[in-house]
Amino acid sequence: MDNDISPGGAGPPLHHHDFDETFYVLEGELAFQLGDRLVTKGRGEHVFAPRGATHTFTNLSGRGARTLIVCTPAGFERYFDRMAAREAGVEPPPEALEPWPEVTKVGGPLDPAAEPVRDGPAPLHPTPDEGYRTEVLVRSEDSGGHVSVIRNSVPAAWPGPPLHRHDFDETWYVLEGELTLRVGEESLVAGPGELAFAPRGVPHTVANGSDSPARYLLICTPAGFERFFACLACEGAGVEPPAWALGPIPEVEFL
Helix, strand or coil: CCCEEECCCCCCCCCCCECCEEEEEECEEEEECCCCCCEEEECCCCCEEECCCCCCEEECCHHHHHEEEECCCCCCCCHHHHHHHHCCCCCCCCHHHHCHHHHCCCCCCCCCCCCCCEHHHHCEECCCCCCCCCEEECCHHHCHHHHEEEEEEEECCCCCCEEEEEEEEEEEEEEEECCEEEECCEEEEECCCCCEECCCCCCCCEEEEECCCCEEEEEEEEEEECHHHHHHHHHHHHCCCCCHHHHCCCCEEEC
């Protein structure tokens, strides 16, 4: 879900639920409470709230903000669909009428007088391919194996991997530039703010056919394939991969 938060807009009450949430700040900055931890995150930064963790967020700044919210497993998007339909004065789509996961409120919104700590952004690590950068934001160990999130930067005219398939879902969300994708028999081009989804088992590939670099988020469900990107980044940096990156990587069948 791509959400706009108005300046000074109060977020939801402090709450927890039985699904994971990843927040990636697209514009502006947001204040987050995760348990007892208070942090401010700006553009290009993220927060991961594992299922069961008490959390909330708000916009304490004087300008608007946008955040991408990834929920795993799915279901809570129906809440946002209904909210968007209500604001637009239209009927919600039929799929939004299904029940959504229960949310338990345990407190009020984040105190406007709070002073969250400022966290620094994570760098994009080099890889053996010139112009390609990658950073694992959320890994298996964070999410109990449910989801991983990787941020990639690719050069112009990047050919991408061969056509392939595997037993996990992939979602690409374009941050800058554009990606050309093939998913099954469909070909499409996605620009900033657009996404593409490849269900597990469906042949697909991705490339940058433009003359400008591109950046995107890659969301894998379930997790595991982030270890491939971690090892690739460590190879480019000339360092040994961390222990978590040496776990099993899901098999990929090239077609």
